[in-house]
Amino acid sequence: MTPYASPSLPRLDDPMALKPAQKALGPIRRSFAPWLDPSAVPLIRFENVVKRFGDFTAVDNVSIDIHQREFFALLGPSGCGKTTLMRMLAGFEEPTSGRITLAGQDLVGVPPYRRPVNMMFQSYALFPHMSVEQNIAFGLKQDKLPKAEIEARVKEMLRLVKLETFAARKPHQLSGGQRQRVALARSLAKRPKVLLLDEPLGALDKKLREETQFELMDLQMELGLTFLIVTHDQEEAMTVADRIAVMNHGKLVQVATPGEIYEQPSCRYVAGFIGDINLFEAEVTASSGGAVTLKSEEVGAAFSAAGEAAPGASVALAVRPEKVRISIDPPPADATNVLKGEVWDIAYLGDWTVFLVKAENSEKIVRVSRANVMRSEAQPIAWDDKVHVWFAPDAGVLLTS
Amino acid sequence: MSDAPRPAGVSPWGRRLVIAVPYLWLLVFFLAPFFIVLKISFSDTVIALPPYEPVLDIAKGWQGVTEWWAGLDAENYGILFEDELYVASYLSSLRIATISTLLTLLIAYPMAYGMARAPKGWRPMLLMAVILPFWTSLLIRVYAWIGILSPEGLLNAFLLGTGIISEPLYIMNTETAVFIGIVYSYLPFMVLPLYASLEKLDDTLLEAAADLGSPPWKAFWQITVPLSLPGVIAGCFLVFIPAVGEFVIPDLLGGSETLMIGKTLYNEFFMNRDWPVSSAIAVLLLLVLVLPIAIYNNVQVREVEAKK
Numbered sequence: 001m002t003p004y005a006s007p008s009l010p011r012l013d014d015p016m017a018l019k020p021a022q023k024a025l026g027p028i029r030r031s032f033a034p035w036l037d038p039s040a041v042p043l044i045r046f047e048n049v050v051k052r053f054g055d056f057t058a059v060d061n062v063s064i065d066i067h068q069r070e071f072f073a074l075l076g077p078s079g080c081g082k083t084t085l086m087r088m089l090a091g092f093e094e095p096t097s098g099r100i101t102l103a104g105q106d107l108v109g110v111p112p113y114r115r116p117v118n119m120m121f122q123s124y125a126l127f128p129h130m131s132v133e134q135n136i137a138f139g140l141k142q143d144k145l146p147k148a149e150i151e152a153r154v155k156e157m158l159r160l161v162k163l164e165t166f167a168a169r170k171p172h173q174l175s176g177g178q179r180q181r182v183a184l185a186r187s188l189a190k191r192p193k194v195l196l197l198d199e200p201l202g203a204l205d206k207k208l209r210e211e212t213q214f215e216l217m218d219l220q221m222e223l224g225l226t227f228l229i230v231t232h233d234q235e236e237a238m239t240v241a242d243r244i245a246v247m248n249h250g251k252l253v254q255v256a257t258p259g260e261i262y263e264q265p266s267c268r269y270v271a272g273f274i275g276d277i278n279l280f281e282a283e284v285t286a287s288s289g290g291a292v293t294l295k296s297e298e299v300g301a302a303f304s305a306a307g308e309a310a311p312g313a314s315v316a317l318a319v320r321p322e323k324v325r326i327s328i329d330p331p332p333a334d335a336t337n338v339l340k341g342e343v344w345d346i347a348y349l350g351d352w353t354v355f356l357v358k359a360e361n362s363e364k365i366v367r368v369s370r371a372n373v374m375r376s377e378a379q380p381i382a383w384d385d386k387v388h389v390w391f392a393p394d395a396g397v398l399l400t401s
Numbered sequence: 402m403s404d405a406p407r408p409a410g411v412s413p414w415g416r417r418l419v420i421a422v423p424y425l426w427l428l429v430f431f432l433a434p435f436f437i438v439l440k441i442s443f444s445d446t447v448i449a450l451p452p453y454e455p456v457l458d459i460a461k462g463w464q465g466v467t468e469w470w471a472g473l474d475a476e477n478y479g480i481l482f483e484d485e486l487y488v489a490s491y492l493s494s495l496r497i498a499t500i501s502t503l504l505t506l507l508i509a510y511p512m513a514y515g516m517a518r519a520p521k522g523w524r525p526m527l528l529m530a531v532i533l534p535f536w537t538s539l540l541i542r543v544y545a546w547i548g549i550l551s552p553e554g555l556l557n558a559f560l561l562g563t564g565i566i567s568e569p570l571y572i573m574n575t576e577t578a579v580f581i582g583i584v585y586s587y588l589p590f591m592v593l594p595l596y597a598s599l600e601k602l603d604d605t606l607l608e609a610a611a612d613l614g615s616p617p618w619k620a621f622w623q624i625t626v627p628l629s630l631p632g633v634i635a636g637c638f639l640v641f642i643p644a645v646g647e648f649v650i651p652d653l654l655g656g657s658e659t660l661m662i663g664k665t666l667y668n669e670f671f672m673n674r675d676w677p678v679s680s681a682i683a684v685l686l687l688l689v690l691v692l693p694i695a696i697y698n699n700v701q702v703r704e705v706e707a708k709k
Contacts, residue, residue: 090612091612092608111616113612113613113616114614118612119609121605121608123605125603125605125606125608126609127606127609127610128628129627129630138610138615138623139613142614
């Protein structure tokens with residue numbers, strides 16, 4: 001038994017391990033949601049973790065539970081503390097206070113070379129004086145595994161990342177994408193309990209990055225490992241992760257599935273950080289039975305929205321651009337939340353067209369995006385056209401903070 | 402050469418001139434003196450001025466050239482192998498240079514490592530401290546060592562004064578003194594290339610090694626040492642090559658039993674006034690050193706290639 005052999009895992013095909021389908025926001029990747037199960041024991045626990053560098057608080061009282069087999073993303077702008085949090089799990093930094101446990105074991109004081117986690121570095125950190133093979137074998141040699149097993153494992157890893165023919169090359173003889181694969185193979189070779197990925201795809205071009213994102217997801221499924229990824233790229237986090245933790249200024253802002261983060265952001269910061277959004281600052285005028293009426297000074301209009309809020313409260317109504325409809329003709333009679341405006345700007349993206357509409361009698365720009373389902377339109381919308389924009393009451397989210 | 406795009410405003414002649422300068426320098430200051438020494442090494446010693454013959458007499462025309470050519474022979478090289486003093490001097494020089502190089506490496510590596518790990522703001526100051534001894538003449542610094550190492554010198558005064566020893570140490574005029582002198586004098590030549598290669602070392606490589614289960618002392622041997630090898634090789638050759646031919650240090654600090662080729666050469670030249678034999682010694686020394694120099698160059702070139 002290697003020190004990193006996993007304890008018995010809940011199998012994905014075991015009906016007992018799966019939760020009944022919950023009301024989910026956004027598409028469901030798979031029925032895997034151990035975080036909803038109060039009896040599930042998380043694999044990694046950050047408990048009130050604080051990290052200070054002198055006067056600067058990089059990580060401010062963060063508590064997160066990460067479950068076995070989860071693909072978990074730490075997302076935030078640079079300097080938000082996400083990398084520091086990951087480095088504390090790897091053992092390169094020690095928390096100023098708080099506890100980090102892995103499978104019940106307290107990690108504080110355990111040096112990085114004794115932790116059953118492996119990291120894929122942003123710069124890849126491949127050893128330049130070693131061949132691809134030697135790089136992948138490095139971690140296995142430290143464990144003094146038998147030679148035959150090391151060879152077999154290296155072969156397996158090379159096959160996994162499709163670099164069989166490059167085994168003897170040195171890192172400087174590889175392309176960026178190939179180096180990234182070697183780094184991945186090296187960090188997976190020891191079969192760590194947790195794989196840490198620090199901005200793993202940052203150096204790749206867009207096409208390759210998207211491809212690799214899907215490969216990472218397949219790999220994680222196939223190996224049944226727990227992945228923790230740090231990224232500033234929200235699309236990347238949305239693509240790969242089961243759950244995302246959005247961080248800002250060292251604090252945890254929201255932890256939720258990509259669908260929830262997008263459709264049910266907890267605050268203005270998350271709403272603005274993930275994707276595009278229209279935020280209408282407004283005051284609640286009436287509230288009854290899960291529906292509220294709002295008055296927005298900003299656009300001089302009243303809105304109706306789904307949600308709960310006390311009358312008089314200041315809220316923001318957040319509406320995603322793709323949930324706003326646009327037309328030159330007046331909207332259907334039953335349309336709600338209608339604004340009149342003038343087309344300010346149009347961005348044609350091929351699959352989507354984004355319209356920036358300046359609302360009538362205000363400075364507010366409303367962002368509307370529309371999928372180009374048809375190749376041509378009977379009545380195309382052009383610059384300076386007078387248009388109507390509207391959205392359904394349940395299209396928006398009420399944000400109080 | 403003609404295929405390479407030419408920078409604007411540089412004429413082909415200007416380019417050739419720039420390339421010619423180092424070659425001209427080598428021709429005038431290395432090749433010409435070398436051929437003079439080579440020629441003298443094939444001459445016979447005489448009591449005259451210059452103290453060797455044949456001397457090329459251009460006035461005699463072609464006959465002068467043939468006479469001059471006929472007068473040259475390799476007899477002096479035979480002497481070098483007949484008299485065991487010379488062979489012993491070469492071997493002793495190589496031995497002393499090898500031991501001193503290893504001692505220098507042993508002392509310089511921790512120094513360079515410490516400098517490379519020091520806070521960024523300190524590094525220029527530390528580099529300066531390494532180079533500082535160069536501001537004083539080597540000769541004066543070696544004389545200073547006489548003051549330190551002699552039986553009534555500073556070192557003995559200190560050790561006797563503190564009661565660590567009761568009899569003075571006789572280091573002066575021994576091989577130990579020569580080792581101390583060489584290690585001291587050539588230390589910067591070892592520290593600087595080592596520092597250059599250690600400073601480039603990416604810290605994340607050590608983090609990656611730790612992450613993969615290698616404790617710091619192991620990572621040092623697995624990552625730091627191999628990656629600093631170009632610096633080790635450069636430093637060793639920079640110390641070894643001049644140390645083999647060292648004259649001042651063995652002459653001032655060494656005793657009569659310290660045999661080094663530089664000293665033998667000096668004696669042959671100035672005491673015996675045997676220019677041809679001393680020239681032969683010099684040429685043979687060069688041949689002995691060509692191999693390590695070639696290896697050194699090869700390593701340097703390969704390193705540059707690898708970076709491309």
